[in-house]
Amino acid sequence: xxxxxxxxxxxxxxxxxxxxxxxxxxxxxxxxxxxxxxxxxxxxxxxxxxxxxxxxxxxxxxxxxxxxxxxxxxxxxxxxxxxxxxxxxxxxxxxxxxxxxxxxxxxxxxxxxxxxxxxxxxxxxxxxxxxxxxxxxxxxxxxxxxxxxxxxxxx
Amino acid sequence: xxxxxxxxxxxxxxxxxxxxxxxxxxxxxxxxxxxxxxxxxxxxxxxxxxxxxxxxxxxxxxxxxxxxxxxxxxxxxxxxxxxxxxxxxxxxxxxxxxxxxxxxxxxxxxxxxxxxxxxxxxxxxxxxxxxxxxxxxxxxxxxxxxxxxxxxxxxxxxxxxxxxxxxxxxxxxxxxxxxxxxxxxxxxxxxxxxxxxxxxxxxxxxxxxxxxxxxxxxxxxxxxxxxxxxxxxxxxxxxxxxxxxxxxxxxxxxxxxxxxxxxxxxxxxxxxxxxxxxxxxxxxxxxxxxxxxxxxxxxxxxxxxxxxxxxxxxxxxxxxxxxxxxxxxxxxxxxxxxxxxxxxxxxxxxxxxxxxxxxxxxxxxxxxxxxxxxxxxxxxxxxxxxxx
Ligand SMILES: [Zn+2]
Numbered sequence: 037x038x039x040x041x042x043x044x045x046x047x048x049x050x051x052x053x054x055x056x057x058x059x060x061x062x063x064x065x066x067x068x069x070x071x072x073x074x075x076x077x078x079x080x081x082x083x084x085x086x087x088x089x090x091x092x093x094x095x096x097x098x099x100x101x102x103x104x105x106x107x108x109x110x111x112x113x114x115x116x117x118x119x120x121x122x123x124x125x126x127x128x129x130x131x132x133x134x135x136x137x138x139x140x141x142x143x144x145x146x147x148x149x150x151x152x153x154x155x156x157x158x159x160x161x162x163x164x165x166x167x168x169x170x171x172x173x174x175x176x177x178x179x180x181x182x183x184x185x186x187x188x189x190x191x
Numbered sequence: 192x193x194x195x196x197x198x199x200x201x202x203x204x205x206x207x208x209x210x211x212x213x214x215x216x217x218x219x220x221x222x223x224x225x226x227x228x229x230x231x232x233x234x235x236x237x238x239x240x241x242x243x244x245x246x247x248x249x250x251x252x253x254x255x256x257x258x259x260x261x262x263x264x265x266x267x268x269x270x271x272x273x274x275x276x277x278x279x280x281x282x283x284x285x286x287x288x289x290x291x292x293x294x295x296x297x298x299x300x301x302x303x304x305x306x307x308x309x310x311x312x313x314x315x316x317x318x319x320x321x322x323x324x325x326x327x328x329x330x331x332x333x334x335x336x337x338x339x340x341x342x343x344x345x346x347x348x349x350x351x352x353x354x355x356x357x358x359x360x361x362x363x364x365x366x367x368x369x370x371x372x373x374x375x376x377x378x379x380x381x382x383x384x385x386x387x388x389x390x391x392x393x394x395x396x397x398x399x400x401x402x403x404x405x406x407x408x409x410x411x412x413x414x415x416x417x418x419x420x421x422x423x424x425x426x427x428x429x430x431x432x433x434x435x436x437x438x439x440x441x442x443x444x445x446x447x448x449x450x451x452x453x454x455x456x457x458x459x460x461x462x463x464x465x466x467x468x469x470x471x472x473x474x475x476x477x478x479x480x481x482x483x484x485x486x487x488x489x490x491x492x493x494x495x496x497x498x499x500x501x502x503x504x505x506x507x508x509x510x511x512x513x514x515x516x517x518x519x520x521x522x523x524x525x526x527x528x529x530x531x532x533x534x535x536x537x538x539x540x541x542x543x544x545x546x547x548x549x550x551x552x553x554x555x556x557x558x559x560x561x562x563x564x565x566x567x568x569x570x571x572x573x574x575x576x577x578x579x
Binding site (some may be wrong): 042047055065069087113115116132134145146156 | 210211219250310312313316321322323324325326327328329330332333336337338340341344390391393437438439440441442
């Protein structure tokens with residue numbers, strides 16, 4: 037059978053959502069506006085998690101204690117993204133990274149930027165696992181994750 | 192374990208771009224083949240289980256409504272289960288539970304996907320939370336690359352060595368797919384072609400990555416009594432395990448990967464397996480990315496941590512090696528996601544019943560099947576054997 041005989045019909049589904057942020061995450065984003073990165077500490081296992089949780093996933097206990105963590109940390113892993121897909125929020129190329137902020141016990145997902153990203157071979161020389169990076173803040177705060185504009189390598 | 196349960200029939204479509212059929216007809220193709228293989232009719236089926244990717248992938252919500260007739264589910268109990276990439280293992284487990292509980296004698300399990308009709312990476316991105324991580328998500332390749340980089344760094348695996356072993360996995364999976372009439376990608380590739388293919392998300396290149404496939408798979412589960420009556424050579428379920436971990440990426444250690452490790456441990460315990468590398472005859476591991484296949488070898492206890500590249504380079508998991516992995520060509524050569532984990536189980540069942548055709552591993556008696564789902568969050572394992 038030739039391809040012409042396979043009739044394709046185009047379709048699209050669009051649905052709007054209104055998502056409740058909840059108290060814990062609301063406080064996290066309020067603190068971002070003040071250029072503070074907050075985690076929550078579990079009184080049972082003592083781990084500090086960023087993003088903060090209302091309860092510890094491992095202990096199932098309420099997490100009540102807020103702890104400010106460092107704006108610097110170590111790159112645990114990263115990926116150079118140069119692959120477009122529908123509804124992508126960031127412009128390619130960009131670097132997604134898992135960063136262990138000092139004073140926290142989990143990896144924080146954000147982007148590494150502030151360097152020339154156009155040439156991958158140069159990026160590879162600049163960004164390494166185990167390197168230190170620090171938060172760079174957006175001048176205009178919107179109360180979302182991009183209030184931290186990106187993380188940049190610490191020289 | 193509950194009552195003994197066997198697989199008495201399997202059916203797969205030709206996987207690939209299947210714009211020759213609408214989605215329900217694709218599903219029916221696998222169901223009809225499985226019924227023929229088992230030598231039974233719809234009348235014998237007590238219940239039906241379906242699994243697919245999230246509705247964003249399908250463009251139609253709750254597809255067990257859309258496929259009810261194609262699965263022959265009129266006037267029968269129907270369940271839908273979905274766990275992203277591990278869906279195929281989850282629905283297999285669901286079929287097992289249903290029969291093992293004694294509440295059904297014969298259950299039909301169906302997994303399907305028509306990847307060519309939607310946007311796989313956009314769908315994967317909606318699996319991430321909407322506030323913290325989705326912004327930085329780069330579909331499946333992004334996650335699996337981050338995991339692979341972390342794993343190589345953790346175990347001091349030199350980049351060249353990792354690259355060489357991953358290329359070898361690509362070559363052997365592509366070779367294996369030549370023996371599988373259902374496989375989507377059926378071309379041989381060379382080491383040089385893999386190592387020089389276009390970069391997707393460094394160090395992952397085009398030939399390290401699975402295709403987006405259309406396809407369906409159906410598997411029929413039966414009680415001991417029915418299996419012995421209907422089927423000359425059933426594949427018996429020997430053990431199964433399923434584990435999940437934290438939702439937020441970065442919160443658990445993906446270089447060690449608790450969910451994959453513990454799911455396998457549980458399945459081995461039930462199957463009475465102490466040394467999987469020695470005792471298993473064949474394994475169908477969920478390998479959408481070559482590098483990730485190596486992490487699975489370690490998590491499934493087939494080699495020590497950090498040594499998977501050495502085992503790959505000495506040919507342990509190749510055709511003719513100590514434990515052949517993915518003689519079907521694996522997920523790397525066909526990935527209709529909702530079906531993929533069930534295809535692994537169907538292939539394992541074909542192996543232990545001597546029905547795997549050109550891809551048969553001679554004398555296989557004990558086989559492992561596996562799948563992984565979500566943002567590296569869930570893992571499922573099922574072990575089948577030729578003896579009860
Ligand atoms: Zn805790």
